[in-house]
Amino acid sequence: MDKFLITGGTPLNGKISISGAKNSALPCLAATLLTAETITLHNVPYVKDLITQRRLLEDLGATVLTPELRTHKVSASNIEIFEAPYELVKTMRASVLALGPLLARFGQARVSLPGGCAIGTRPIDLHLKAFEQLGAKVSLESGDVVARAPKGRLIGADVNFEKVTVTGTENVMMAAALAKGKTTIHNAAREPEIFDLAELLNKMGARVRGAGSETIEIEGVENLSGAQHTIIPDRIETGTFIVAAAITQGNLEITNCEPAHLKAVIEKLRETGVEIEELNQSTLSVKCCPQGLKGKNVTTEPHPAFPTDMQAQYMALMTQAEGDSVINETIFENRFMHASELVRMGADIQISGNSATVHGKTQLMGAPVQASDLRASASLVLAALAARGETVIDRVYHIDRGYENIVRKLSSVGANIKRINDSSEQKTAEQKTAEAV
Numbered sequence: 001m002d003k004f005l006i007t008g009g010t011p012l013n014g015k016i017s018i019s020g021a022k023n024s025a026l027p028c029l030a031a032t033l034l035t036a037e038t039i040t041l042h043n044v045p046y047v048k049d050l051i052t053q054r055r056l057l058e059d060l061g062a063t064v065l066t067p068e069l070r071t072h073k074v075s076a077s078n079i080e081i082f083e084a085p086y087e088l089v090k091t092m093r094a095s096v097l098a099l100g101p102l103l104a105r106f107g108q109a110r111v112s113l114p115g116g117c118a119i120g121t122r123p124i125d126l127h128l129k130a131f132e133q134l135g136a137k138v139s140l141e142s143g144d145v146v147a148r149a150p151k152g153r154l155i156g157a158d159v160n161f162e163k164v165t166v167t168g169t170e171n172v173m174m175a176a177a178l179a180k181g182k183t184t185i186h187n188a189a190r191e192p193e194i195f196d197l198a199e200l201l202n203k204m205g206a207r208v209r210g211a212g213s214e215t216i217e218i219e220g221v222e223n224l225s226g227a228q229h230t231i232i233p234d235r236i237e238t239g240t241f242i243v244a245a246a247i248t249q250g251n252l253e254i255t256n257c258e259p260a261h262l263k264a265v266i267e268k269l270r271e272t273g274v275e276i277e278e279l280n281q282s283t284l285s286v287k288c289c290p291q292g293l294k295g296k297n298v299t300t301e302p303h304p305a306f307p308t309d310m311q312a313q314y315m316a317l318m319t320q321a322e323g324d325s326v327i328n329e330t331i332f333e334n335r336f337m338h339a340s341e342l343v344r345m346g347a348d349i350q351i352s353g354n355s356a357t358v359h360g361k362t363q364l365m366g367a368p369v370q371a372s373d374l375r376a377s378a379s380l381v382l383a384a385l386a387a388r389g390e391t392v393i394d395r396v397y398h399i400d401r402g403y404e405n406i407v408r409k410l411s412s413v414g415a416n417i418k419r420i421n422d423s424s425e426q427k428t429a430e431q432k433t434a435e436a437v
């Protein structure tokens with residue numbers, strides 16, 4: 001199993017380029033199931049979760065060509081199977097995004113019910129309730145969700161989400177695109193990835209209005225056609241590298257990003273003292289302030305507020321800030337797994353319910369630590385870059401799910417980071433990417 005070996009203490013300096021957004025490429029790839037025509041997606045990140053999503057499409061009968069590593073040409077003209085099996089769903093919950101498109105286009109879908117994950121129980125009850133509102137019959141059979149559109153086609157309806165759900169909104173947008181009549185989604189998620197999916201759907205001939213706001217209206221159409229689309233930059237990867245510059249007191253230029261997509265993160269980090277300048281619409285310059293960082297409280301909430309996917313990275317930064325900071329996690333009930341690992345490195349953090357108090361500033365020391373989920377592993381990498389001595393991070397397969405070439409990107413700006421694995425013969429994922437590029 002791969003591990004990272006990091007020796008901390010080097011300020012990062014240089015340029016880092018951002019990859020496409022994992023959480024946009026996943027629903028956009030699922031949307032290719034809505035048409036028999038070819039969809040070409042550019043700027044698809046080369047990360048494990050997208051490899052899994054591609055495999056799911058191929059298992060369903062789609063062909064996926066990659067003329068370039070980050071371009072996917074998908075044709076779902078010969079879909080014969082309408083099932084996302086447990087084997088796949090248990091490795092990636094976002095496989096549930098196949099439900100909406102399969103149900104909408106073929107009137108049936110069978111998807112293994114995702115179990116809980118490290119950060120929470122994460123039910124999909126709101127997705128299923130919404131499909132029932134669109135006229136589907138939904139049942140649970142041996143751990144699988146079985147959904148059918150009795151009339152062979154879903155019927156547009158009002159969907160009112162009691163809770164904001166990102167993939168729930170995406171699933172219903174895709175299902176409603178081919179439904180009969182109009183669907184209105186109330187209390188919709190407003191993440192930039194939702195807007196990006198709507199852009200693709202409208203290029204395919206759908207009629208989606210209001211994406212990015214709390215109310216989305218979709219006028220169903222008979223058929224959807226082929227299209228080309230470029231995936232937006234990854235705002236969470238961008239936020240992670242802003243913190244990398246700040247926590248190492250470095251100086252980074254972050255290119256190919258979209259500052260407008262992470263306003264709340266940039267505002268909060270500026271409050272703590274990080275100097276962030278927008279050089280242009282796709283480039284940020286980040287310096288850590290000479291006066292040092294100040295502890296600031298934060299609460300995670302749906303977009304456009306501070307994202308839960310930046311909470312762990314922010315906690316790592318707050319261990320290097322003067323004073324206390326209280327971090328409230330309101331989205332997932334179990335998303336502080338990284339805190340105990342940061343404490344192993346010398347941080348001073350108290351957890352009480354969904355609130356963590358970080359007492360800064362403490363000197364972090366290198367130690368063997370273990371990643372528990374994607375963003376937790378990113379926070380351990382950031383802490384290790386700031387720590388004195390060597391840190392070994394185990395289970396980095398979590399980070400490969402959502403960060404493309406992170407060892408190469410960080411090494412290119414001066415980080416002392418290596419990927420090691422039990423048997424040196426085995427080529428690491430990154431070595432394969434490096435050779436493939």
Ligand code: EPZ
Pocket residue numbers: 023026094120121122123124125126127128163164165166167168307308309331332333374375402
């Ligand atoms: C998406 O997950 C992202 N994943 C997550 O990113 C992100 O943390 C999350 O949105 C919140 O921003 C993808 O886009 C692939 P939700 P999703 O449905 O859609 C509850 C990462 O690190 N809920 O918005 O699964 C749920 O339990 C990942 O890249 C229900 O109760 O999250 C949670 O408490 C991690 N019933 C809250 O709503 C439902 O049917 C928000 O979840 C659906 C959700």
